[in-house]
Amino acid sequence: MARLFYSERGDHIESTEPVRVSRYRGITRLNHWITAGSLILLALSGLAFFSPSLYFLTGLFGGGQIARWLHPILGVVLFLSFALLFLQMWRLNLPRPEDTTWVTRIGDVVTGHEERLPELGKYNAGQKFIFWAMSGLILVLIVSGVMMWQQFFDGLVPIQIRRIATLIHALAAVAIILVFILHVFAAFWVRGTLRAMTRGDVTGGWAWRHHRKWLREVAGRGDRGPAE
Amino acid sequence: MSGTAPQPTTAAANPPVQPMEAGFGTRDLVRVSATADLPAPDRQLTKLAKLIDVSKCIGCKACQSACVEWNDTTPEIGENVGVYENPHDLTPDMFTLMRFSEWENPATNELEWLIRKDGCMHCEDPGCLKACPAPGAIVQYSNGIVDFIHDNCIGCGYCVTGCPFDIPRISKTDHKSYKCTLCSDRVAVGQGPACAKACPTKAITFGTKDDMLALADDRIEDLKSRGYDNAGVYDPEGVGGTHVIYVLHHADKPGIYSDLPENPRISPIVEGWKGVTKTAGMAAMGVAAAGALLMGLFSRGNKVEAEEEVAAERLVRDREDI
Ligand code: HEM
Ligand code: SF4
Numbered sequence: 001m002a003r004l005f006y007s008e009r010g011d012h013i014e015s016t017e018p019v020r021v022s023r024y025r026g027i028t029r030l031n032h033w034i035t036a037g038s039l040i041l042l043a044l045s046g047l048a049f050f051s052p053s054l055y056f057l058t059g060l061f062g063g064g065q066i067a068r069w070l071h072p073i074l075g076v077v078l079f080l081s082f083a084l085l086f087l088q089m090w091r092l093n094l095p096r097p098e099d100t101t102w103v104t105r106i107g108d109v110v111t112g113h114e115e116r117l118p119e120l121g122k123y124n125a126g127q128k129f130i131f132w133a134m135s136g137l138i139l140v141l142i143v144s145g146v147m148m149w150q151q152f153f154d155g156l157v158p159i160q161i162r163r164i165a166t167l168i169h170a171l172a173a174v175a176i177i178l179v180f181i182l183h184v185f186a187a188f189w190v191r192g193t194l195r196a197m198t199r200g201d202v203t204g205g206w207a208w209r210h211h212r213k214w215l216r217e218v219a220g221r222g223d224r225g226p227a228e
Numbered sequence: 229m230s231g232t233a234p235q236p237t238t239a240a241a242n243p244p245v246q247p248m249e250a251g252f253g254t255r256d257l258v259r260v261s262a263t264a265d266l267p268a269p270d271r272q273l274t275k276l277a278k279l280i281d282v283s284k285c286i287g288c289k290a291c292q293s294a295c296v297e298w299n300d301t302t303p304e305i306g307e308n309v310g311v312y313e314n315p316h317d318l319t320p321d322m323f324t325l326m327r328f329s330e331w332e333n334p335a336t337n338e339l340e341w342l343i344r345k346d347g348c349m350h351c352e353d354p355g356c357l358k359a360c361p362a363p364g365a366i367v368q369y370s371n372g373i374v375d376f377i378h379d380n381c382i383g384c385g386y387c388v389t390g391c392p393f394d395i396p397r398i399s400k401t402d403h404k405s406y407k408c409t410l411c412s413d414r415v416a417v418g419q420g421p422a423c424a425k426a427c428p429t430k431a432i433t434f435g436t437k438d439d440m441l442a443l444a445d446d447r448i449e450d451l452k453s454r455g456y457d458n459a460g461v462y463d464p465e466g467v468g469g470t471h472v473i474y475v476l477h478h479a480d481k482p483g484i485y486s487d488l489p490e491n492p493r494i495s496p497i498v499e500g501w502k503g504v505t506k507t508a509g510m511a512a513m514g515v516a517a518a519g520a521l522l523m524g525l526f527s528r529g530n531k532v533e534a535e536e537e538v539a540a541e542r543l544v545r546d547r548e549d550i
Contacts, residue, residue, distance in 0.1 A: 019540045
């Protein structure tokens with residue numbers, strides 16, 4: 001099979017009238033929602049320790065002791081789950097020349113003038129930013145988090161290192177929450193995107209408008225993608 | 229009940245035997261972890277202190293035994309690895325520990341055996357309390373005692389991160405943090421700490437901080453008259469002074485006493501973490517969340533146009549015809 005530059009092998013045209021394009025397999029969607037769920041629970045339990053004004057969030061988990069116990073365990077779930085997503089997605093998130101143009105015309109992006117932007121593959125530079133920011137921050141969070149993990153790793157690093165790890169963990173947590181907000185906002189603001197992660201497909205118009213190179217490549221190989 | 233227990237000014241006197249109301253309690257709190265606007269207490273208790281005179285200590289560990297006895301902890305039976313420290317470190321069941329070090333005095337060429345009773349210093353500005361995320365898990369009373377309230381402790385270990393003296397230890401059994409309480413429960417009923425009471429050489433004494441500083445001065449004068457020119461008190465300013473203070477014969481070199489910190493203070497990293505990181509972080513997350521919510525609700529969104537669906541249909545049809 002020809003090398004694919006803009007799409008995954010599983011992406012395929014599901015129907016032609018109207019056009020619907022399959023974007024994520026069921027297993028990828030499940031993987032995504034486990035990642036999302038653990039990230040949200042991590043943010044809620046972590047924020048409870050972050051600020052006394054948010055300590056009440058421990059109530060969601062059945063108290064401070066349980067939240068303290070659960071948070072790092074969810075961290076491991078997030079890390080493993082994201083690692084699987086990473087393996088599926090990293091290739092199409094590598095930077096491409098058209099990303100530079102996209103970024104320099106960010107004004108047209110926010111005003112919705114996509115006709116003035118280059119045609120794009122499966123991901124635009126914004127989506128790629130979210131992908132790499134999540135990857136980097138999750139790595140920072142797991143490394144610093146393990147150093148803070150009193151229950152199982154209390155003697156792992158000296159206290160001075162633990163202080164630095166704690167500061168870094170708190171900063172990285174704020175950063176990943178900001179990236180998360182941007183991610184959710186973008187998925188919602190670009191109408192028709194959410195269904196890619198719920199039902200697994202998008203409309204032809206959506207693919208034409210936002211990811212035309214991806215659509216061309218998927219359509220170009222007809223419906224011959226491997227069956228799910 | 230016959231009245232309220234007075235604050236003890238010594239550990240030497242025998243305690244009153246009749247039942248009495250506790251002498252201090254929640255109304256005397258001056259600091260509570262993760263609690264911003266604590267009302268100021270309506271009275272100020274006399275500041276207390278425990279004085280540990282290392283020059284008088286013979287390393288008998290009566291204080292350790294008294295501590296175990298009073299606090300009803302059961303330290304694990306250890307293994308002799310050929311050193312005097314027993315157990316080998318502070319533990320959740322051992323709140324105080326005699327630390328032994330051998331030091332060759334370059335001035336006299338003599339070997340000195342230095343013994344220091346380690347344990348919580350009851351800092352005036354406690355790093356443990358500053359770092360603690362759980363409301364009410366660490367408190368400070370106006371007499372200077374820093375106490376852990378175990379019902380509120382979640383076992384995260386932030387107090388360990390915050391403490392400049394490496395004192396708190398988290399239990400692997402109940403996942404709560406433990407350290408010396410300065411026998412707050414004894415002090416509340418008019419008695420001095422168990423260790424001070426048990427010490428056979430009066431190397432440990434207890435009383436008001438002023439009295440203890442005066443006693444330390446006497447001891448320092450005596451030590452100086454015996455040739456310890458650098459004798460002095462250890463009441464480190466970097467943490468606002470402490471309520472456990474030492475008389476050291478070599479006060480110019482606290483480090484030789486099993487790494488007693490030279491200039492202890494709350495680490496700037498901890499200050500930055502609990503300070504600007506929290507304010508700036510909360511502001512950034514708040515603005516982002518509110519902004520995203522408002523934009524999400526009120527903006528039109530980026531919608532696909534009908535022509536674009538048609539264009540996609542054309543594209544797919546044309547390609548499939550190939
Ligand atoms: C990836 C693996 C992670 C591990 C192993 C981990 C571990 C930890 C640990 C051990 C603590 C100390 C409290 C406790 O013992 O429960 C902590 C605190 C915290 N975590 Fe995580 N965590 C991880 C991921 C995350 C993520 C993804 C977020 C944000 C969405 C986050 C946000 C926080 C916050 C805000 C705190 C409180 C920091 C502070 O007190 O300033 N963590 N984490
Ligand atoms: S010595 Fe450590 S545990 Fe004791 S009051 Fe100071 S900071 Fe807290």
